[in-house]
Amino acid sequence: MSQQEIIASLPAHLRQFVKVQDYNQYTPRDHAAWRFLLLSLIDHMATHAHPVYLEGLRKTGISADHIPSIDEMNQCLGKIGWQAVVVDGFIPPAIFMEFQARKILVIALDMRTIDHMLYTPAPDIVHESAGHAPFIVDVDYAEFLQRFGEIGMKALSTASDYAVYEAIRHLSIVKEAVRSKAEDIDAAEAALAEALRINAAESPSEASLLSRLHWWTVEYGLVGELDDYKIYGAGLLSSLGEGVNCLDDNKVRKLPLTVDAINTPYDITREQPQLFVTKSCKHLTQVLETFAHGMAFRKGGAESVRKAIVCKTVCTTVYSSGLQVSGKLVKAKTDAMDNLIYIGTEGPTQLAWAGRELHGHGVDYHAQGFGSPVGKIKDMPRCLSEYTMDELKSAGIVVGQRTVLDFVSGVHVEGLLDHVERREHKNILFSFSDCRVVAPMNAKGEAGETLFEPSWGQYDMAVGDRIISVFGGTADKDRYRLYDQEDAEPTARVHYSTDEASLFSLYQELRDARTKNTISEAFLLQLHAQLDDYPHEWLLRFECLELTKDTAFSAKLHKELEALAALSAEHKKLIATGCARLPC
Known part of the structure; x- marks a missing residue:
């Protein structure tokens, strides 16, 4: 291709x-x-x-x-x-x-x-x-x-992970740019050091x-x-x-x-x-x-949700029904056994299934966040996702009628059931109007926190008795993008001078002659003579050395390269490395 x-x-x-x-x-x-x-x-x-x-x-x-x-x-x-x-x-x-x-x-x-x-x-x-x-x-x-x-x-x-990435990218661009100023490099190095300091202060x-x-x-x-x-x-x-x-x-x-x-x-x-x-x-x-076995996408559950909350970045939570909720997790309510009973996000959130955003459930609709219970319904032994529409009707859960869902955890959902979203014979999302959601009573018998009120509008309730996975990023990455390359700092492109262009033509001459097998001592001597205008150009001198057979000329080139090797530790290393692979 x-x-x-x-x-x-x-x-x-x-x-x-x-x-x-x-x-x-x-x-x-x-x-x-x-x-x-x-x-x-x-x-x-x-x-x-x-x-x-x-x-x-x-x-x-x-x-x-x-x-x-x-x-x-x-x-x-x-x-x-x-x-x-x-x-x-x-x-x-x-x-x-x-x-x-x-x-x-x-x-x-x-x-x-x-x-x-x-x-x-x-x-x-x-x-x-x-x-x-x-x-x-x-x-x-x-x-x-x-x-x-x-x-x-x-x-x-984490957000600081990404800050380190951006600082590294910026420093690499500044350092590689041919005409970067020392103060720009210093500033970029300082910015990276600060990003690394913040990142190191967190648990990895x-x-x-x-x-x-x-x-x-x-x-x-x-x-x-x-x-x-x-x-x-x-x-x-x-x-x-x-x-x-x-x-x-x-x-x-x-x-x-x-x-x-x-x-x-x-x-x-x-x-x-x-x-x-x-x-x-x-x-x-x-x-x-072995490492992956301990990751949140494999483990799920309350521990994984708490990991995601600490990260403060957009991630995807997967219910046992297959429903995917992509957003910044901020809430995780659990029972006495540390089983999740309610999770919530803040800010733009996407609902998806099998990596595809559900129609009407993108970040524009769920711009303020999303919250939903986790668990089973009282007197219903199977997960709510596993019931057919007829079975739901027999349990008093009917589209178009007022519905009460009392979770085993004590979470209470009551409202007019408007729609049941299904995928592959599973219920994945219940949508209510005029809905109220209340958390369980506390240990003192006091009324639980109101998690959703009718005045807030439509309530969409995720279906699933467990959180089976939590992973970084979004479910439908095309519809909810976290990275925009157009905003990224581009790599600096080198613009060569006329003098450099003339030097490159000498490299091309040698390259063409090598390809055509027309190298001669006279050609090399003529090309070398033009290098007087480029006293620090070690690489082209080395290419001449590779091809010369004349002892006097090769000795001259060796001497010039020895002088150039003294310019820096890098010159010394490169020239020594190149000469080491040449025949004695």
């Missing part, structure tokens, strides 16, 4: 995040940087990565010679049941997870700049394609990755804990034994720095992977002091499922 066909196949709430790759945006120097990084990574990872890595590069359409085309990648990915889309930098974690659940790799559009080749603060096409794509050719790993997405998109998150949410598990597996995982392991984490596979340094057992501790890894936070600004080793890809899924 082409990029446009894949985009058209997506639901609207995901489609808004997807861009179209303009292959012409990549400069000849971008392709040279890609080539340098991939050849260096392959040289290192051939020994230290899991054997699937090199096979995966081939099978996912990734060549060391040029930045990958997403259309070419999709021709290869389609054969193994996956797809790829391109996005602009960071996207909300829940959206990222939903793409993954749909077996879609999210690839950042941008190529890291030559100033950030060892490490980029922003997502880029090196990390997202050469890091993440290769291992999905392994069936067990691909299943783990998809399952991670399915679980991750349901995790409860499900989403936060799951992000740690993602970091220690998908991003920075090792596989094998503690004393005999290989790299599979995308963050390590795409890093010339940490991908090498992590192998030093004296500096980086290796721990066996268990679900307890969620107790280890990570710092994205520095190399990690420890890494976790999984036994196998199947073991990854076992650890993931």
Whole structure:
């Protein structure tokens, strides 16, 4: 499928995040940087990565010679049941997870700049394609990755989680921008530090804990034994720095992977002091499922509702009938045994079933919130959702007539029953007019709180004797969107000067000559002479060194590169890495 066909196949709430790759945006120097990084990574990872890595590069359409085309990648990915889309930098974690659940790799559009080749603060096409794509050719790993997405998109998150995401995104944009001012970077770093401080003061949410598990597996995982392991984490596979340094057992501790890894936070600004080793890809899924077993979407009940209330974000509560209530939970009444008897939301709320909004029950209608009892009706042994319309009539519950519902919990509902909404032979919603809802008496025998009065208008009562699930986000994501990409800060695009354009033409000349196999010493000497105008351009000098056979000329290039290596620690590392893979 082409990029446009894949985009058209997506639901609207995901489609808004997807861009179209303009292959012409990549400069000849971008392709040279890609080539340098991939050849260096392959040289290192051939020994230290899991054997699937090199096979995966081939099978996912990734060549060391040029930045990958997403259309070419999709021709290869389609054969193994996956797809790829391109996005602009960071996207909300829940959206990222939903793409993954749909077996879609999210690839950042941008190529890291030559100033950030060892490490980029922003997502880029090196990390997202050469890091993440290769291992999905392994069936067990691909299943783990998809399952991670399915679980991750349901995790409860807090408002401060999202604030951290936005601060990280902003900082990455500012840092990667070529002409950012120091004060702008300082301000962005301070904003992130403050967001992290607020977030750290809270108990970590499900989403936060799951992000740690993602970091220690998908991003920075090792596989094998503690004393005999290989790299599979995308963050390590795409890093010339940490991908090498992590192998030093004296500096980086290796721990066996268990679900307890969620107790280890990570710092994205520095190399990690420890890494976790999984036994196998199947073991990854076992650890993931162990974590998921304790999540609110699996457990339901009062504990899960209280978790959601603490988060103060929009989530979805699922009744045993299948009715889904999406909104910010603020109320959870329970009985003496901690069984839920009433829940309530505030602000825009959506009612849905099987992920589709019920007609007339969107956020405009339920703009102020929604509240409803939970439990069984007195003298009715089955859940109210399970009765046929005839059985309801026999129990005195008739559309068009005044109806009284006394719950076992003591909640009292009385009003004119206007409508019963049914799905797949189940009652999921009762709608009343002239309705009053009263909470149970308290322990002192005093009248319970009035939960709904006739003057408030129509009362819609959810049907279900239990809350079976609570998950992050909304049920019908297209009709109730939590994220708007149009409001997101766009990644800064680089505008090159005439002088830089002339430099890029030299890169293209060398690239064309290599492709056509017309490299000669005279050509290299002529090209090198033009580099006098670009005294700090190390990468093009290195490309010349790769191709020269003349001892005197190569010695000259070595000398120039040695001088450039003294400019910074990054220059030194990159030049040393490149020279190490050249023939002596």
